Amino acid sequence: MIFREEEIKLSLYEAIFHRRSIRKYPEPHLSEEKLSGVRELLMERPRLYPNISSDVVMVENGSKLQRKISGIISDYGKVRAPHYLIVSSNEEDGHLADIGYSLEYVVLHLTSMGIGTCWIGKGFKDEELEDLVELPTAQESRALIAFGPPPDQELTRIKEPHRKGLGHFLLEKREDQLDEKERKLVDGLRRAPSAINGQPWRISIEEETVHLFIELRSKITRTLIGNMMTMNKIDGGIGLSHLEITAGNLWDDISIQSDHEVDMDGFKYIGSLNIL
């Protein structure tokens, strides 16, 4: 059983500080034992919207897939990994946030197992993968996660992350108004991975609730950056998992919810953290 409460809180929280995107992998592949650990993880991954049809296919022999995608998305970071996860879903409200939330748990678990990872935004058509994997019918792939044994010393604790200052993520509050726990909460959030390190998360901190939003870019920017809005919604779900894991380490009783809408001009609501 991998998702035991006590383990999640400690090891996943620590993993937030150790994770970074690993794009080059020196060793050919993971041991069979570790791969079966990954399979187990995938079966137990938590979901934000469990009713949405979504699957993850593990590609054990990643070299064929990797050759294919490094040709297709060569202009956006070349990743060469021994294994991949292909994440697919039906197009339903919340499906992208669900993917981000669910798979970031997997990513942080892999980090805590000493396995390197890198999220990869979709830059290919499903037909291009047809001869390599069979995707569940009626679903489309949305993202990949590359993984494998990392180079030595790559998953060490990161002191100063390559991220914006805490104040950048706050709506309605300034950094100097945060107490120590709130500072740690925002730090846990900002360390999350996001497409092109865009860090689109913004939070409003109330007495017992924290609402998470993503910034809506202007239409022009969205057109220029292609499928950036898709990626940002995945980033949103990733951010929610970081809020939950970080808060679980700071307060005794927390929960998240995403079943109501909170309006904020210029932002899209992702979910809320309740601190009880």
Ligand SMILES: Cc1cc2nc3c(=O)[nH]c(=O)nc-3n(C[C@H](O)[C@H](O)[C@H](O)COP(=O)(O)O)c2cc1C
């Ligand atoms: C949804 C998503 C898509 C991403 N797509 C790519 C990608 O296509 N190629 C790549 O090299 N990195 C990709 N990344 C990794 C980001 O560039 C990386 O997370 C960010 O620069 C922060 O760096 P860090 O992960 O090392 O903290 C992606 C990350 C996310 C969350």
